[in-house]
Amino acid sequence: MPEKIDNQALLSGDRRALAKCITLVESTLPADRALATSLIEEILPNTGNSLRIGISGVPGVGKSTFIESFGLHLIETGKKIAVLAVDPSSPIAGGSILGDKTRMTQLSRSPDAFIRPSPSSGMMGGIAHKTRETILLCEAAGYDIILVETVGVGQSEVDVYSMVDFFMMLMVPNAGDDLQGIKRGITELVDSIIINKADGPSIPLAQTAKQYYQNALHLLRADSDFWRPRVLTCSSTEKTNIDQIASMIFEFQALATEENRMQNRREKQNLSWLKRLINNEVEQRLKHNETIRDIYPNLENDVIAGKRSPLNAATEVINLLFDKAP
Ligand SMILES: Nc1nc2c(ncn2[C@@H]2O[C@H](COP(=O)(O)OP(=O)(O)O)[C@@H](O)[C@H]2O)c(=O)[nH]1
Ligand SMILES: [Mg+2]
Structure with a gap:
């Protein structure tokens, strides 16, 4: 039970x-x-009373370290922080969990922070589903800011984008490598690019990268929205410029709350999530319907042999599915 x-x-x-x-x-x-x-x-x-922030970037860029510094800073401003992770690449006992534990030592000890490592992998798509519900639970428990960390690869990034209010991408001060991020259509997703590891000898590189990203965002992205994506630099280990990033977040929050902008974005997210859930469910039932499973190979053969049209075969499957559904 x-x-x-x-x-x-x-x-x-x-x-x-x-x-x-x-x-x-x-x-x-x-x-x-x-x-x-x-x-x-x-x-x-x-639920719904938090600011939901997505944090993406390739492994090693410093996401966990950034969250430690950023989270502690936000707590100093009086906020309660929840940290969630979406990491489809991590094996069952997730490398990221180990990383998080060692990189977020202070944050994990704070009574105002709640850190939840990613659920065990093995079910793509399912993970993001749980994260949406987890965000709601954290809001009900009174957390003001929800940080959702994800590795910067493909679908998980888009999934996280579609569940947050503000999406930021961490980069290293090395413009050459990161051109890819820009090409992959990331400009459509980001609300901010943060160039991390802007410390020591990397400071000038970080400035160059900042210029580069600012230009790229300016060129590649049309400004239709109320928010223009911003590029900032910081050092998560030295804790420099972390306060600027927090100020940006609060500025965004103030703007987004005006005229229900954030609410509109969330409504759209909820509606597309609703559609996805329904599609997933139909697909699952299709997969598990025994009658359909039994006749399907023959249907395929009939279609291949030209004995039946795909339309006719599809109609039979759909009729079976909906007549049998509970
Ligand atoms: N110099 C420097 N190193 C950093 C900074 N942030 C993270 N690192 C280092 O980069 C490595 C990867 O950091 P981690 O937070 O685990 O990255 P993640 O995989 O993106 O979560 C660690 O060795 C960190 O100490 C920074 O701002 N400056
Ligand atoms: Mg990490």
Whole structure:
């Protein structure tokens, strides 16, 4: 039997209750899924009050170190911080978990920070699903800023972009390598590029990279939005310019709250998430429908042999699916 969930403990900010709730939403057991769905439904009125920030960048760029410094700074300004990770590349016991533990030592000891490593991998797409629900749980528990860390590769980046209010990309002060990031359409996603490791002999390089990215963003991105993406430099180890990044975030928050801009973005995110969930569910049922599974090879053969049109075969599958669905 799944354990009873204590909503009141969650809403009062109890960390153990929060951790338990996250474990529940990460569970794939049908009974847990049902409980998780009703839990999310119940706490929905207590969600939405945070600023959700995505932090991306290739492994080694300094995301965890940055989050340690940035998170501690935000806490000094009176905020409560939750840190979540989406890392589809990490093996079961995730390299990132080890990294996070050693890089976020101070933050992980703070009573105003909650750090949750990525759920075990092996289910692409599922991970981002859990992260959305986890964000809601952290909001219900009273966290003001949710930092979602992801490695800068493909789908996970786009997934994180589609669940946050502000998306930032960390780069190293080495313009040559990073041209790729710009080409991959990252300009469409970022609200800010942060050039990390701007310390010691890398300071001039970081300045050059900053110019370069500013130009690239200016050239490649049309300014239709209220927010123009900004390029900043910082050093996460020396903790320089971290306060500037925090100021930028608060400026964004103030602007985004005006005229319901943030609300509009979230509404769009929710609607496309709704569509994706429905599509996923239909696909799952299609996969697990035994009748369809049995006849499908023959249908394919008939289509290949030209005995039936694809339209005719598809209609049969769809009819079977929806007649049999509970
Ligand atoms: N010099 C310098 N090194 C940094 C900085 N930020 C992170 N690092 C180092 O870069 C390495 C990777 O950092 P980590 O936070 O684990 O990167 P992640 O894989 O993106 O999470 C570690 O050795 C850090 O100490 C920085 O601002 N300056
Ligand atoms: Mg890391």
